[in-house]
Amino acid sequence: SQTIHQWPATLVQPVGSPLSLECTVEGTSNPNLYWYRQAAGRGLQLLFYSVGIGQISSEVPQNLSASRPQDRQFILSSKKLLLSDSGFYLCAWKGQMNTGELFFGEGSRLTVL
Amino acid sequence: DQQVKQNSPSLSVQEGRISILNCDYTNSMFDYFLWYKKYPAEGPTFLISISSIKDKNEDGRFTVFLNKSAKHLSLHIVPSQPGDSAVYFCAASARTSGSRLTFGEGTQLTVNP
Numbered sequence: 001s002q003t004i005h006q007w008p009a010t011l012v013q014p015v016g017s018p019l020s021l022e023c024t025v026e027g028t029s030n031p032n033l034y035w036y037r038q039a040a041g042r043g044l045q046l047l048f049y050s051v052g053i054g055q056i057s058s059e060v061p062q063n064l065s066a067s068r069p070q071d072r073q074f075i076l077s078s079k080k081l082l083l084s085d086s087g088f089y090l091c092a093w094k095g096q097m098n099t100g101e102l103f104f105g106e107g108s109r110l111t112v113l
Numbered sequence: 114d115q116q117v118k119q120n121s122p123s124l125s126v127q128e129g130r131i132s133i134l135n136c137d138y139t140n141s142m143f144d145y146f147l148w149y150k151k152y153p154a155e156g157p158t159f160l161i162s163i164s165s166i167k168d169k170n171e172d173g174r175f176t177v178f179l180n181k182s183a184k185h186l187s188l189h190i191v192p193s194q195p196g197d198s199a200v201y202f203c204a205a206s207a208r209t210s211g212s213r214l215t216f217g218e219g220t221q222l223t224v225n226p
Contacts (some may be wrong), residue, residue, distance in 0.1 A: 049213060102204075111152065
């Protein structure tokens with residue numbers, strides 16, 4: 001069966017520090033991978049998605065970047081965090097032939113102080 | 114531009130009664146709709162979906178209704194149980210946009226014993 005893991009689960013970082021959130025998927029090949037952020041009153045906002053290794057699409061301009069160094073690994077990064085980067089970040093995957101259902105990781109709570 | 118909207122941020126119902134969560138969308142290209150359920154500090158989990166070729170889909174206590182002409186869908190939970198208390202997200206996708214999901218803002222459902 002397929003599983004998705006992301007870490008760390010919680011992170012408290014000072015403004016200006018770097019960020020790295022990691023997500024891995026097991027039990028499937030060539031998944032579509034996604035990073036979402038949950039913000040109050042705005043639901044789940046799509047930040048990045050990837051259809052393959054090295055292929056990253058950004059949905060909104062921001063202080064973050066994403067990379068996909070391996071087929072089942074998706075990394076969310078920042079060189080210098082802003083206060084506004086605080087939030088709940090969710091990684092998700094979808095099979096290539098799937099109609100649209102996403103499977104989400106456990107989420108990572110980031111607090112920037 | 115919020116293409117998927119859940120206008121009620123919260124809903125409170127009595128155990129055993131019906132819960133009705135509503136969702137409106139603006140993009141006429143959306144052809145697949147999903148509901149996700151989310152507990153605090155966890156990733157969303159898929160609940161039920163409906164394709165645009167249908168107007169109703171039922172799974173146990175959960176039924177989703179789709180009114181394409183009104184661009185409106187709703188999730189009915191009957192009977193409601195205290196364990197149903199969670200945030201419910203409506204999501205929509207279009208084949209023309211690679212089936213990426215667009216989420217609503219979420220509705221916090223509280224089922225009182």
